[in-house]
Amino acid sequence: xxxxxxxxxxxxxxxxxxxxxxxxxxxxxxxxxxxxxxxxxxxxxxxxxxxxxxxxxxxxxxxxxxxxxxxxxxxxxxxxxxxxxxxxxxxxxxxxxxxxxxxxxxxxxxxx
Amino acid sequence: xxxxxxxxxxxxxxxxxxxxxxxxxxxxxxxxxxxxxxxxxxxxxxxxxxxxxxxxxxxxxxxxxxxxxxxxxxxxxxxxxxxxxxxxxxxxxxxxxxxxxxxxxxxxxxxxx
Numbered sequence: 001x002x003x004x005x006x007x008x009x010x011x012x013x014x015x016x017x018x019x020x021x022x023x024x025x026x027x028x029x030x031x032x033x034x035x036x037x038x039x040x041x042x043x044x045x046x047x048x049x050x051x052x053x054x055x056x057x058x059x060x061x062x063x064x065x066x067x068x069x070x071x072x073x074x075x076x077x078x079x080x081x082x083x084x085x086x087x088x089x090x091x092x093x094x095x096x097x098x099x100x101x102x103x104x105x106x107x108x109x110x111x112x
Numbered sequence: 113x114x115x116x117x118x119x120x121x122x123x124x125x126x127x128x129x130x131x132x133x134x135x136x137x138x139x140x141x142x143x144x145x146x147x148x149x150x151x152x153x154x155x156x157x158x159x160x161x162x163x164x165x166x167x168x169x170x171x172x173x174x175x176x177x178x179x180x181x182x183x184x185x186x187x188x189x190x191x192x193x194x195x196x197x198x199x200x201x202x203x204x205x206x207x208x209x210x211x212x213x214x215x216x217x218x219x220x221x222x223x224x225x
Contacts, residue, residue, distance in 0.1 A: 008152065034213045043116075043202050043216030044155070088154065092209055098143050098162055099170060100209050104154035 003027050006089055006103030015112050019076035023089035023103045026070065030091040030101070033065050035074045038086045038105065047087075048074070079110045114139045116217035118203050124223045125193055133188045133220050135203030143206040144186040145170070145214060146178065148199040155202070161186055193224040 006023045013019055021035075032051055036044035048063045050056045056063045064073040072089055088105040116137045125131055137144065145160035147170075157170025161180040175197055177189040186205075190197060200221050204214035 002154075006154070032211065036213070041219075043204075043218050045216070046213040049211065049213055090213065097209050098145060098160035098168065099157060100145070100214060101157075102147075102155040104152060 002104070003030075004089060004091060004101050004103040007106055008104050010107040010109055012109045012111060013079055015079060015081060015110055017079050017110075019074075019079050019083065019108055019110070021074040021076075021087050021089075021106050021108070023072045024070055025072070025091055025101075027093070028067075028070065029093040029095070030070075031094050032092050033063070033072050034090040034100075035061075035063055036088040036090060036102075038088060040085075044088055076108075079108075081110050081112050084108060084110045114215070116203055116205050116215055118201075118217040118220050120220060121218065122221050124225065126225055127194055128192050131190050131193060131222075133190075133201060133203075133222070135186045135188065135217060136184050137186075137203075137205040137215070138184065139205060139207075139215065140183065141205035141207055141215075142183075143209055143214070144180065145204045145206075145209075146176070146186070146188045147202045147204065148172065149202060149219075150199050158188070158201075193222075195224050198222060198224050 034049040035047045038044040060077045062075040086105040089103040146158040147155045159178040161167045203217040
């Protein structure tokens with residue numbers, strides 16, 4: 001069983017809708033959480049990172065972490081066709097900084 | 113421009129023929145890492161390095177070697193490639209992966225026939 005589980009999708013939404021993505025993890029030692037966006041034929045790029053439970057906002061993006069449930073979420077408001085990409089969650093423990101663990105990624109398609 | 117550069121972008125090779133994929137970063141990052149990405153499996157870490165001459169295994173190190181003789185370079189070596197190593201490979205670097213995540217290169221698509 002993977003340490004980080006993520007539904008692969010695809011998730012198709014109309015332009016302007018809210019996109020809701022989530023991951024679950026099994027290791028309670030994970031303390032830092034990230035969301036990456038990956039366009040086709042490109043490397044992943046960091047969208048957001050957070051340390052604590054709660055919400056973190058950055059423009060149209062909100063990252064949410066619930067450590068008690070081992071559940072992390074990403075919400076994209078007012079989605080645009082340019083948001084069509086694969087979104088990957090990632091996490092790491094403080095005693096193994098280099099070993100960033102990724103979910104399998106969720107493909108998102110925003111239709112005009 | 114701050115970046116991670118991988119070469120080549122595409123490579124087709126035959127089983128057993130040694131190959132090296134190069135990776136270089138110009139951001140003075142301590143951490144560097146190699147991942148492979150396969151459909152349905154996502155990104156899996158092969159090796160990572162916390163600094164020069166310090167490397168450690170990731171989740172799928174079998175069949176791969178790495179070296180970190182200089183801070184900016186972190187080549188991935190396949191001594192005897194096999195078809196199950198056909199994949200999309202990414203090199204990445206970071207000051208501190210927990211706080212800043214990794215910056216990824218553009219990827220190397222390797223096909224072993």
